[in-house]
Amino acid sequence: METQVQNEQIMTKEQLLAHWQGHRALTRRVIEAFPEQELFTFSVGGMRTFGELAAELIAIAVPGVKGLALGEWESLDEKDPSGKNKAKLLEIWDQDTVEINKWFPQIPEGRLQETMLAFGQYEDKGYCTLMYFIDNEIHHRGQGYVYLRALGIEPPAFWER
């Protein structure tokens, strides 16, 4: 009986997509909250700027979902695709929102329980890889909150998605 209950599933693919896009909308507001100069120059404790962290998130999101959908992985390219331009970064972010909505439903049934080598180097089950994309975004966005506070800027509310 206990075993049956433990095999109960948590949420559907559609619900996780909505959950992630809610997080992505919040991350977008954090990018927006930075003054353009500080987005690409400011950090704390020798860490990367929030622009660099956002570039990492962009490098992971669409290539990651395409990798899960197609089972083909390219290596990670984390260089800033905006050329340190805030408007361009937000534009890429929005294009990626559409791309994620397009590719996510194409992740084949069963793929998330398969073991794979994401980006040719990270071996894990599909759902762990997908959760990593989201967790990594939350992790770095939390760091962006500290940067904003250190700049005297009120970050967007964490619970608003």
Add this chain to the structure above:
Amino acid sequence: METQVQNEQIMTKEQLLAHWQGHRALTRRVIEAFPEQELFTFSVGGMRTFGELAAELIAIAVPGVKGLALGEWESLDEKDPSGKNKAKLLEIWDQDTVEINKWFPQIPEGRLQETMLAFGQYEDKGYCTLMYFIDNEIHHRGQGYVYLRALGIEPPAFWER
């Protein structure tokens, strides 16, 4: 056909429990990485100390899982249960690991898709509430990483659970 695929589930309850406990093990290492004094005194940008953030996580975790299991919620009590004592905080963290493993399997089938008023004030579906506990931990732990870097301390690797 598309609808069928989108209703596919992501992971089991057992897998999400392991995922969360992996995150909790990492958060424990972040608490451990702080010198005792800085754990309860240091922050950046006027934010809460990592000791206070950890107290919030403790206030949510076991009462939250018990709430999901029993359908009964008490109001949040975020005061530091350790009295600003690092060893005591880690001891409570470890006790909570056991409590979570005990209560999590008792979340009844279907509960995670029901709408509820968590802690008597946050209305959402059960799986969103549960994801919030985990996401909130990742968010605040990411902030702890910045505090550690600002203190010149190397944080534990994010990907090690």
